[in-house]
Amino acid sequence: MTRISELGEKKVIETIMECLDKMPDVPVPFGDDVSAVDFDSDTLAVVKTDMLVGKTDVPPGMSLRQAARKAVVMNISDFAAKGVKPLVLLVALGLPRSFTEEDIRQIGLGLNEGAREYDAYVIGGDTNEASDLVISCSLLGTCDKHTLVRRTGARPGDLIAVTGHFGKTASGLKILLEGLSAPQEIKKTLTEAVLMPKARLREGLALAQTGALTASIDSSDGLAWSLHELSDASNVGFIIDRIPTAPEVEEFAEKCGLDPMELGLYGGEEYELITTVEPALWGAASSAAIELQTPLTKIGRATEEKELKLEVNGRTRPIERKGWEHFTTLASSFSS
Amino acid sequence: MTRISELGEKKVIETIMECLDKMPDVPVPFGDDVSAVDFDSDTLAVVKTDMLVGKTDVPPGMSLRQAARKAVVMNISDFAAKGVKPLVLLVALGLPRSFTEEDIRQIGLGLNEGAREYDAYVIGGDTNEASDLVISCSLLGTCDKHTLVRRTGARPGDLIAVTGHFGKTASGLKILLEGLSAPQEIKKTLTEAVLMPKARLREGLALAQTGALTASIDSSDGLAWSLHELSDASNVGFIIDRIPTAPEVEEFAEKCGLDPMELGLYGGEEYELITTVEPALWGAASSAAIELQTPLTKIGRATEEKELKLEVNGRTRPIERKGWEHFTTLASSFSS
Numbered sequence: 001m002t003r004i005s006e007l008g009e010k011k012v013i014e015t016i017m018e019c020l021d022k023m024p025d026v027p028v029p030f031g032d033d034v035s036a037v038d039f040d041s042d043t044l045a046v047v048k049t050d051m052l053v054g055k056t057d058v059p060p061g062m063s064l065r066q067a068a069r070k071a072v073v074m075n076i077s078d079f080a081a082k083g084v085k086p087l088v089l090l091v092a093l094g095l096p097r098s099f100t101e102e103d104i105r106q107i108g109l110g111l112n113e114g115a116r117e118y119d120a121y122v123i124g125g126d127t128n129e130a131s132d133l134v135i136s137c138s139l140l141g142t143c144d145k146h147t148l149v150r151r152t153g154a155r156p157g158d159l160i161a162v163t164g165h166f167g168k169t170a171s172g173l174k175i176l177l178e179g180l181s182a183p184q185e186i187k188k189t190l191t192e193a194v195l196m197p198k199a200r201l202r203e204g205l206a207l208a209q210t211g212a213l214t215a216s217i218d219s220s221d222g223l224a225w226s227l228h229e230l231s232d233a234s235n236v237g238f239i240i241d242r243i244p245t246a247p248e249v250e251e252f253a254e255k256c257g258l259d260p261m262e263l264g265l266y267g268g269e270e271y272e273l274i275t276t277v278e279p280a281l282w283g284a285a286s287s288a289a290i291e292l293q294t295p296l297t298k299i300g301r302a303t304e305e306k307e308l309k310l311e312v313n314g315r316t317r318p319i320e321r322k323g324w325e326h327f328t329t330l331a332s333s334f335s336s
Numbered sequence: 337m338t339r340i341s342e343l344g345e346k347k348v349i350e351t352i353m354e355c356l357d358k359m360p361d362v363p364v365p366f367g368d369d370v371s372a373v374d375f376d377s378d379t380l381a382v383v384k385t386d387m388l389v390g391k392t393d394v395p396p397g398m399s400l401r402q403a404a405r406k407a408v409v410m411n412i413s414d415f416a417a418k419g420v421k422p423l424v425l426l427v428a429l430g431l432p433r434s435f436t437e438e439d440i441r442q443i444g445l446g447l448n449e450g451a452r453e454y455d456a457y458v459i460g461g462d463t464n465e466a467s468d469l470v471i472s473c474s475l476l477g478t479c480d481k482h483t484l485v486r487r488t489g490a491r492p493g494d495l496i497a498v499t500g501h502f503g504k505t506a507s508g509l510k511i512l513l514e515g516l517s518a519p520q521e522i523k524k525t526l527t528e529a530v531l532m533p534k535a536r537l538r539e540g541l542a543l544a545q546t547g548a549l550t551a552s553i554d555s556s557d558g559l560a561w562s563l564h565e566l567s568d569a570s571n572v573g574f575i576i577d578r579i580p581t582a583p584e585v586e587e588f589a590e591k592c593g594l595d596p597m598e599l600g601l602y603g604g605e606e607y608e609l610i611t612t613v614e615p616a617l618w619g620a621a622s623s624a625a626i627e628l629q630t631p632l633t634k635i636g637r638a639t640e641e642k643e644l645k646l647e648v649n650g651r652t653r654p655i656e657r658k659g660w661e662h663f664t665t666l667a668s669s670f671s672s
Contacts, residue, residue: 001436001437001438002436002437003433003434003435003436004431004433004435004436004437004439004440004465005433005434007437007440009463011437012431012440012463013463015437015440015441015444016429016440016441016443016444016447016461016463017444018441018444019441019444019445019447019448020444020447020448020457020458021448021451021452021457022457023424023457023459026459034460035424035426035459035460037423037424037459037476039375039381039478040376045375045381045476045478047383047424047426047459047460047474047476048426048460049426049427049428049460049461049462049472049474050428050462051428051429051430051462051464051470051472053430053464053465053466055465055466055467056464056465056466057464087373088359088371088373088383090371090383090384090385090474091385092385092386092387092428092472092474093352093387094387094389094430094466094468094470095340095348097339097340097341098339098341099339099340100337100338100339100340101337101338101340101343101347101351102337103340104340104343104348104351104352105351105352105354105355107352108351108352108353108354108355108356109355111352111355111356112355112356112357115357116357121356121357121358121359122356123359123362123371123373123383124370124371124383124384124385125352125385126385126386126387126472127345127348127349127352128387128389128392128393129340129389129391129392130389130391130392130430130466130467130468130470131391131466131467131468132430132466132467132468132470134387134430134466134468134470134472136385136387136428136462136470136472138383138385138426138428138474140373140381140383140476142375142381
């Protein structure tokens with residue numbers, strides 16, 4: 001009998017999906033970041049659930065308040081990638097018996113903080129006793145049917161663009177989990193990226209509104225892994241010619257003898273947006289990002305040939321389907 | 337520092353609620369069984385989350401498939417009590433590493449079974465590694481604003497009516513957890529009530545449609561506890577003159593020297609509906625139940641004096657705020 005520790009998350013999700021009757025005419029295809037049902041002829045009710053487990057999702061150095069906030073932010077980020085505004089949040093908690101009243105208060109504060117940063121409210125939940133800390137958030141929002149950006153729409157020739165800079169969380173996790181050292185002036189930036197992640201909600205909403213995006217995903221599983229997901233869903237390949245790594249990542253990589261490109265590609269817990277853009281509408285997407293003072297960088301293009309390649313400095317190498325492996329062993333979403 | 341094991345669920349929920357910004361103009365009052373937001377001028381989007389934890393919610397003798405099904409049914413039951421039809425379900429799973437592929441399949445089958453029995457679909461989710469089995473379900477449905485039955489509407493003089501018969505799960509839990517024995521011909525009925533609970537969805541929808549209900553709750557925390565909740569929310573008392581216990585419960589109680597009324601009052605995990613009915617509309621409520629061939633029994637009336645009393649056989653005694661204590665130590669819902 002194969003145990004799930006050997007099965008891997010893909011197979012676990014497949015096994016569950018095989019058991020589920022498929023709902024006819026779901027407006028968001030199976031396997032996307034959010035689920036939705038038709039509310040009326042123009043509007044979708046959009047929902048998402050994502051669970052944070054203390055053992056696998058809370059690195060050393062992260063407070064309970066930060067963990068609770070992160071549990072909210074990781075859900076918000078998926079809405080951001082789809083261009084959907086979150087309205088309300090439900091939270092189911094599994095709490096170890098040893099937790100104190102102050103622990104509970106810190107969790108409450110973190111949940112509220114995560115929601116209010118994005119104009120959402122926690123309006124209900126459920127508390128239980130459990131061995132691990134478990135924070136299971138469910139988000140609800142509504143969205144114009146034509147605005148929601150799926151994973152499936154990328155076409156050969158589309159540009160790929162990302163918000164922000166990559167590699168900070170991979171570097172931060174190396175500091176927090178593996179004890180690597182970094183100069184004080186960059187250490188805070190790198191660890192804060194892990195401890196206080198931000199979802200690109202304003203950017204996701206504004207970009208979706210332009211109509212320029214053909215597909216979108218967040219980079220929560222790492223840039224490489226998320227590109228593979230997008231590639232699978234849209235049935236296109238990608239040639240990537242640039243990984244916009246943060247200057248702090250460059251410095252950290254140099255000090256530690258690491259490859260900054262590897263930190264940028266194979267990280268995780270990083271909540272940037274990865275979008276494909278119709279080339280003729282690049283100007284609209286770019287303007288929307290400029291208005292928000294957020295970097296939106298073209299990093300390559302979609303190809304008919306379904307391969308993922310990195311072409312930098314005249315060298316081509318494959319982009320592997322891997323992410324941050326030591327931290328989260330089994331954590332992924334499914335939709336049916 | 338007080339630990340939550342001493343704090344109790346009420347205080348845990350209070351502590352979290354104190355941290356949350358209150359959403360203005362929520363259509364369902366804080367503390368009800370479901371949460372809702374206005375979708376349009378007539379329609380509510382209704383949501384609910386409830387977590388099942390292996391350690392506290394799965395008694396010996398319950399299979400994984402039954403546990404997964406129960407995780408769905410307990411959410412459906414809350415929708416039933418509010419008169420809201422569930423549409424779709426999201427499921428976040430915490431899975432112990434030792435689980436096998438077949439275990440996962442049994443969970444998938446149970447989830448699907450629970451949803452499809454009530455015409456809902458599982459349309460998304462999330463899988464994680466955790467120490468306990470955790471099944472966190474979130475339900476979404478829509479509802480006409482005027483149909484939803486809150487906890488808060490009971491008025492002095494209203495009738496109290498319940499569906500079905502009570503005491504089966506309390507008896508079943510005594511068999512499964514405490515090893516009490518029961519004659520074979522009733523044992524199955526009593527344990528099945530625990531292992532394969534049914535939500536009164538058809539009844540809840542039909543009763544809400546009549547417009548006869550002033551308040552409603554399910555009996556998942558036991559009849560007594562749920563009556564106290566309803567009393568608190570509506571600020572009325574109740575005089576109960578009848579506890580409709582199942583014949584199997586009478587027999588079991590007699591064999592084991594137990595009080596059948598105690599089994600009916602102080603149980604839990606029993607998913608009947610407890611409703612208050614406007615006396616002039618009793619006929620409509622009663623007809624709706626008869627049409628579904630479901631017993632709907634008047635068990636008493638709401639009073640201005642905020643006390644809960646049991647008046648049977650000429651004897652009056654207080655109804656205590658207690659439920660099944662040995663099984664679930666900390667499991668409750670909050671809404672804000």
